[in-house]
Amino acid sequence: MEQLVILIAVISFFWLAVLTFYLYKISIRYLRLVKGTKNQDWMEVIDGILNHLGDNQKNIEELKKKIQELADNGVTHIQKVGVLRFNPFADTGGDQSFILTILDGNDTGFVLTSLHNRGVTRWYAKNVKEGKGVDHQLSEEERKAIKQAFLVKSKK
Numbered sequence: 001m002e003q004l005v006i007l008i009a010v011i012s013f014f015w016l017a018v019l020t021f022y023l024y025k026i027s028i029r030y031l032r033l034v035k036g037t038k039n040q041d042w043m044e045v046i047d048g049i050l051n052h053l054g055d056n057q058k059n060i061e062e063l064k065k066k067i068q069e070l071a072d073n074g075v076t077h078i079q080k081v082g083v084l085r086f087n088p089f090a091d092t093g094g095d096q097s098f099i100l101t102i103l104d105g106n107d108t109g110f111v112l113t114s115l116h117n118r119g120v121t122r123w124y125a126k127n128v129k130e131g132k133g134v135d136h137q138l139s140e141e142e143r144k145a146i147k148q149a150f151l152v153k154s155k156k
Contacts, residue, residue: 075105082149086141088115099145107131107150111142 034045080103085095096116103109113124127134131146138146 077104078102078109079105080107080109080149082145082151084141084145084148088141089117099142101128101142101145101149103128103131103146103149107146111138111145113139113142 030042034042037045037048080101082099082101084099084101086097086099087095088097098114100112100114101109102112108129110128111126113126115122115124126136126138126142128138128146131150132138133142
């Protein structure tokens with residue numbers, strides 16, 4: 001009988017120790033919950049937190065809309081730039097000529113070609129829409145410059 005009483009006392013002691021541990025954890029969380037509030041009524045604190053969550057959700061939705069607007073607007077900004085140097089004349093000099101490609105996110109923009117020869121430099125500008133020439137055919141070098149601009153954008 002005495003052993004049964006000791007067993008019940010030991011079990012009760014461990015049970016109280018476990019309950020005390022959990023009560024301590026709950027009180028720590030409660031103190032963190034009501035920290036910085038004037039009124040420490042937990043129902044009012046929870047109501048305040050829920051109100052803030054609603055406000056935060058509205059702010060998040062507004063931020064998502066703004067981010068989408070910026071992303072849509074950013075497509076029309078310069079995003080792809082490439083420079084290709086080449087020699088258009090097999091019988092003269094080196095790679096003195098070049099093509100500058102400037103495109104937006106829709107692959108629309110222009111190519112600026114500069115052809116250098118002995119004492120003469122010629123400049124040509126061509127509109128590009130969706131990666132293709134609009135009013136004029138693109139040369140092989142200009143198509144290479146556009147592809148190079150695509151690669152520069154995709155590496156980032």
